[in-house]
Amino acid sequence: MISLKYNIKLKFQVDGIVEKTDVIGAIFGQTENLFGDEFDLRELQDKGRLGRITVEIYPKGNRADGEVIIPSNLDRIETALIASMVESVEKVGPYNSKFELVEVEDIRAEKLKKIIDRAKDILTVWNKEKNLDIKEVLNEISSAVKVGEIIEFGPDRLPAGPDVEKDPTLIIVEGRADIINLLRYGYRNTVAVGGANSKIPDSLISLSKNKKVVIAFVDGDHGGDLILKELQGHNVKIDYVARAPVGREVEELTGKEIAKALSNMVPLQQYLKRQEMPVQLAESSQGVVQAVVQETEQKKTEVPIVIPPQILEEIKKLPGTLEGVMYGNNWEQIEKVQVRDIIPKLETAEDGKVLYIVFDGVITQRLLDLASEKNVKLIAGARIGGVNKRPKNVTLLTFSDLFTS
Structure with a gap:
């Protein structure tokens, strides 16, 4: 079977009524010996280099329009030459004619396109079907087993692991989803308090006091x-x-992440000291918010930084803007800048000129170190991130510190 590469498609007009055989005869006759026997159409058909010529005729009054398709197994150059030869046909029978190339269709490209489109259809249908994924099956079975192991502890029916009472160590977490995740990785000595807004039940208090270790x-x-x-x-x-x-x-941690977090646990007092904020917020009798810096040494000294109400109102407008404001003495605005420009602006500022910075961004160690060098007294940002060392001369606040009662 001949594997054809191209379809030569031409259209024609004949100034008279003709038959298909007249058109085919004209094509063979008027292209014969144009380029020798090597490009004789009959010879090429006999050798399987050209396919069967098909003709369609559409009579229009006293003339005929039509289409010709010549399948080709020649290369691109030879196929183009055949198309040009057919375009040179000027007569069909006794009538004048005009042949014009419409296109040379790449049969293989069309076939590939159909194959690709069909593959897409197959894949679409396949994806809609229910596939048996062994990982999904195992996870589903595992989750079902773990959920089945959850018990309810005490009169308040707190979600807990099955070993919550008999294990000498107790792990306290926030909610039911945390219990399920810990059970998935083999932690059965767990109990959940039910969320940050939940009342801590007496049963949990009593349980904790009877445990050797509580985490x-x-x-x-x-x-x-x-x-x-x-x-x-x-x-x-x-x-x-x-x-x-x-x-x-x-609830979203992997087994390795859970193990790492538990291995890095620290005593309560050490954790509190590490997390201790050097800033407390207080409201004066005049309704002015003060940031009180506390030094936890032999004695505590209070250095109030008063944030005027009008400045607090301006700070409330910052979230979502990615902007910041630099203030000088008495909270006089020096400049309003984009968050990305705060460090460059502060680097070029005179020492002690910028005393307060509030911005809709993350307080980083780099900004904090620079602020300490420039004698900035207070930085307030959206949140604190990646800060390992807090300079004693810079007060840190977040928006939640300022506006969360």
Whole structure:
């Protein structure tokens, strides 16, 4: 079977009524010996280099229009030459004619396109079908088993692991999803408090006091700190604190991440000292917010930084703008800048000229070190990130510190 490469498609007009055989005869007759026997159409057909010529005729009054298709197994140059030869046909029978190339269709390209389109259809249908994914099956079975292992502890029916009462070590987490995730990786001595806004039940307080070791495993966000604060406020015994990576929740951690967080747990007092903010907010009798810097040495000294109400109103407008404001003495505005320009602007500023910076961005170690060098007194930002060393001469605040009661 001949594997053809191209279809030569031509259209023609004849100034008279003719038959298909007249057109085919004209093509063979008027192209014969134009380029020798090598390009004789009959010879090429006999050798399988050209396919069967098909003709369609559409009579229009006293003339005929039509189409010719010549399949070709020649190369591109030879195929182009054949097309040009057919275009040279000037008569069909006794009538004048005009042949014009419409296109040379690449049969293989069209075939490939059809194959690709069909493959897409097959894949689309395939994806819609229910595939048996062994990982999904195992996860589904595992999740079902772990959920089945969850028990309800105490009269408040707290979500807990099956070993919550008999294991000498207790892990306290926030919610049911945390329990499920810990069970998935074999941690069965767990109990959940039910969220940052939940009341700590007496049953959990009693349980913690009967345990040899109690670990508070909190999320790596502000909510985690609230949970820990709530537990402390209700006198829940806590020996160690483990924390998920910054911005992550216990329920989404992998087995390795859980193991790492628990291995990095620290005693409660050490954790509190590490997390201790050097700033507290207080509201004066005049309604002015003050930032009180505390030095936890032999004695505490208070150096109030008063943020005027009108400045607080301006700060409230910053979230979402990616802008910042630099202030000088008495909170006089020096310049309003884009967040990305704060460090370059501060680098070129005179020492002590910029005293306060508030901006809709992350307070970084680089900015903090530069602010300390430039004698900036206070920096307030959207959040604090990657700060390992806090200079004593710079007060740090976040927007949540300023506006969360």
